[in-house]
Amino acid sequence: MNNQKTSFFGKIDWLTITLWLALCLIGLFNIRAAVFNPELPNFFTLGTNYGKQSLYLVSAIILGVSILIIDAKFFSSASPIFYGITAVLLVIVLVVGRNVGGNQAWIDLGFFRLQPSEFAKLSTCLLLANFLSSQSNKAPTMQTLAMGAGIVLFPVFLVMLQPDTGSALAFFSLIFVFYREGYVNNELLIFGGLCILLFVLALLVKPWILILILALLIGLVMWNYRKRRKYIINLSILFAACAVFVLCVDLVYEHVLQPHQRDRIDIILGKMEDPKGKGYNLNQSKIAIGSGQLLGKGYLQGTQTKYNFVPEQSTDFIFCTVGEEWGFVGSVTLLLIYLTLLLRIIHIAERQRSAFARIYAYGVASILFFHLFINIGMTIGIVPVIGIPLPFISYGGSSLWSFTILLFIMLKFDSNRKGVV
C-alpha cells in the first residue's frame, strides 16, 4: 500500500486527463460563445450558462480527484447499489420529474436539475462489468448474454417511459462490450449493421419494391448455390426474415414512433423539407456549421450562434458554435481529440489485468463514442435529431458530472491495474 501511495499520481494516465481537460475547456469556451451577449462583453455571472458551467467544471474536477482517492474496490462492489439507486431515481423522475420539451427527464433540486438517465448509463456500465467479469472464466453462453442484456434493457425500459429516446438509444452502444467479450460474434455484428441498412432502405423505398429487390438478390445467390440444399434452406429463411423485418419497419415507423420522430427521420432522409418549421433546427445548424468554412469566423464572431438562430446551442447543438467559429480546422481538431481519447480508452482497456476494468473501460468507450457520433452526426445532418449531449462539451451539470465520473472511475481502475480488484 505504501508503495502505491507514493507513486499514486505516477500511475494515472495523464494523456487521458489532458484530453479530458482539453475537451472540458473547449466546451466552456464554446458555451461562452453560444451565450455571448455583445452588449455586455465582459459580463460574468453565475446566472448564465457559462458561469454555471464554470462551476460545474470546478466541481467536476473535485469529483474526479475524489474518485481517484477512493479505493477502486468500492466501485466494483457497490455497483449493484448504484444500479439500484439510479433505477429508483428513474422511477421517481416519472412521478415528480419536471417536464421539459415533452421529456420528463429532470428532477428539480432547486439549485440544480438532476437528469437520472445520465447517471443510469454509468451505473449500468458498472453493473454490466461486474456481472460479465464474474462470468469471464467461462465460455460465453446464451444465458449470460440474456442476463447481461437484461441489465442493460431494464433502465432502457424506464428511460423510454419518460420518454427520452436519445438517452435510451445510448444504452444500445454497449453492444460493443458484448462483442468484445465474445457474446456477440462477427456475423451478428455484420447482421446488425445490415439490419440498420435495411431499416433505412425500408423507409426510403416502398416495402413491396424492397422485398422484390431482396427476392431478386437472394434468388441470384441461390442460383449460384443451387446444388447445395443447406444453403437454399438458409437463404430462404433469411429472405423470409428480411421480408418480415421490412414489413415490421413500416409498422414500427407508422405506429410506434411518435410524429416528431417520424418528421426528424423524414427530414434526414430528404423525404420532407420544411426549413422554417420542423426542419428549422437542422437547417440552421447546417447553416451555422457550413458558414464556418475552412478557418471559421473567429471566437465570439459567429453570427448564427450569437444571435440565437440555432436553438439549444449551448446544449445539444453546441457543435454549431465550434463549426461556425473555428471552421473545418477546428471541427476536425475536436474530432481528432475525441478519437484519440476513444483509442486511448481502448488501449487502457486492453492493458487491464482484471476483466472488470476491461469490460468497464469498453463500456466507457462505447457510451462516449455513441454520444459523439449521434450528437455531431445530428448537427451536420447525417443522423436524425436526437437530443443527447456532446460529452464534456455540452452545457449541463448532469452530463458533465456523469461523463467525468464515468471516465475517472476507469482511470482509477487503470491506476490500480497492477492490484487486484
Add this chain to the structure above:
Amino acid sequence: MNSFFARKYVVSGIFIAITLTLVARLFYLQIIDDSYIHSANSNVMRKVIVYPARGVILDRKGKVLVQNEPVYDLMVTPREVKEIDTALFCKLIDIDKEGFIKRMEKARVHSPYRASIFEKQLSVRTWAQYQEYQYQFRGFYVQKRTIRSYPDSIAAQFLGYVSEVNDKDIERSNGFYRSGDYIGRSGVERSYEDLIRGKRGVNNLMVDALNRPKGVFMEGKYDTLAVAGEGLVSSLDKDLQILGENLMKNKLGSIVAIEPATGEILAYVSSPSYNPNMMVGRQSGNNYMKLLKDDTKPLFNRPIQASYPPGSVFKVVSALTAQQAGVIDRNTVFFCPHGYSYGGGRGWMGCTHYHGSTTLQRSVAVSCNTYYGFTYAKMIDGRGLSGPKAYDLWRNAVTQFGIGHKLGIDLPGEKPGLLPTSDFYTKRYGNDKWRSSFNISLSIGQGEMGITPLQMANIMAIVANKGFYYRPHLIKGIGAQKIAKKEFTEKVSAGVDERYYPVVIQGMSDAVNTPEGTAWANRIPGIEMCGKTGTAQNPHGENHAVFFAFAPRENPKIAIAVFVENAGYGGTWAGPIASMMVEKYLKDTITAPKYIQDRIYKANFLPAPKKVVDPKAKEVKKTDSVKSKTDTLKSKRQLAALTKPKETIVHHSEIKRRYE
C-alpha cells in the same frame, strides 16, 4: 489475455471509420458547399434603406418653390405584434378597425417575419401623437422619409408632382427603383428626375433570430450613404408667378413670360391650376382622381400643350419673313378697303377697319388683315415659283420662329403645335396648282395653324432680341455649382436679319403707345411696351383673348404671352393682365386703377357647370366640352378632322364675319 483480444481492432476500426465519415461530411458542408455562408448572411443581415431627400427647387431669387418635409411611414412586423390595444392604436393613427385588420392581413401576406409598410406618410402631428404610446405597440416602428411640400402652393403644372413607383417604372428602370420609391410624374419633377431623386443609401444591420437589431453588419463595410438629390434653381420669379396665378383665377388659359436675353421663363401659369400640396400625402390618390375628373382639366399643361390659331402675332412673323424674302420692304404700301379680295374677286377676307393706304409699320400697329393678305399673296404667288414650292419657302421661314415644332423646353409633354406642309394642301386641293388664295387665312395666322402660348412668348423674345432666341427653359441652374444645361445656352437664329426688326418693333410700340393702336388701353406709364392684341378664333364658342408683348423697347427684360380662353377681345382681358405682369416685373408695382384690377380678378370665364340629367347625356356633353374648352389642334387627329372642311375649317366666306 482474453481470447477475443483481436476484436479491439474491429472496435477501433469502427470508431475510426465513423469519425472519418463525420470529417467527410464536415468537409462537404464547410469547404465544398458554399451556399451556407450566403444563408448565414441572409439570416442576420437586414437592409435598411435610407431614402434620400429630393432636390429642393428655388425660384430665380432663391426663394423656395418646393422643399421637403419629414413624414413617417409606420412599419409593422406581423409576427412580433402581440397584445396591443387595437382601439387606441386605430384612434392614434386615425383608421378604423376593419382598416387595421385589412392592413395587418396585407402585411402578413407580404411576410410575417419582415417589416412592411402599415400606413404611409403619417404627418409630423400624427407621428408625435403616436410616438407617446409607441412603447405599447410591439412589432411596430416608424421609418422617417421626406415628402414634397410647396410653401406657396403655386406653379403646380410647372413643378409637377411625385408619386410612388409602380411595377412598370421598376421594370423600365432596370432595377434602379424599388417598391416604395418615389418618382417624378410630371413637370420639372419628371424632366429632372435623374438629378433630383438623389441616391438611395443602404445600411446593413444585423438582427438576431427574433429580428431584433443587433448592430452593424461587417462594421458597415457594405453600407452606402444616401446622397440627397441635386438642388435646382428655376428661372421662375415667384412674386410674378403668384400675381399671374391670381390674375388667372376662374379663367382658362395661360401666361408665359420669358427673359429674352436668356430664354429663362419668368412666369408659367396654366389655369385652372391646383394646389400642388394636394398631390402629396395620404389623400393624393383621391385628389388625383378628383383632378382627373374635373371638367376644367387642371392637369392639362396649357402653356405647352394647348395650341391655338396664333392670330395677330403671326402678322409680326409675316412682316419679318416677307422683308427677309424681299417681297416687301419698310416702305411697301398696300391699300386696305376694309378687307382683302382674292381669287379674282370670289373671296373676301375682311379687315376690322377701312385703313386706306397702309405702311408696314402702320399695318402692325393697327393689325391690318388686308396688308397681310397682300403680303402672303406676294410670298406665294409673286416669286415665280409654283404654289407648293413657294409655300415651302414660306413655311421654312416661319418654322424658324419656333412655329410647328417643339422648342425643347425642359418639361415633359410639350406639343409641337401645327403648321401643315405643302403636301397637305396639294392633297386637299387635288393637285399642286393651288395658289395663295387657297389658304389665304394663314396670312393672318388663322386656319390650319396652331401655336402654343410658349411658342407665342418665344416669338416675342425673338422680336425683342431682334432675330434670335434661347430655348425657353425653366431651370437655370443645377446643383451647388448652378450649372445650366448646355442646350439652353446656345443662341438660335430665327433667320431674319436684325435690320428688318425696327420697323416691326415701331409698329408694335405704336399699337400700345398711340391712340390708333389696338392696345392703346394697355399702355403702361413710364414703360415703352411693344405689344399687340390678338384674338384666337374658336369655332366652338367665344373667341380666345390673346395679348403678347415685350418691354421695355430698349434692352427688353420681359417677353410675354397671355391667353384667356373664351374671353372674346384680347385688349379687354388679356391686355390688362399682360400689362400688370410686365409692370410688376419691371417696376414691382401696379399702377392700373383698382377697379380695373378688380374687374380682372372677379372675371369668371369658366364654362358653366354642367347639369346632370342622366349619365348618358352627361357622357355626351363631356366629350363635347373637352373639345370646346381646349381647342387643341392635336396634330394627326386634327389634320384628319381638317380634311372634312365642314367641321373646324372656317370657310373663307365666313372670314369677314369672324375675323377682326
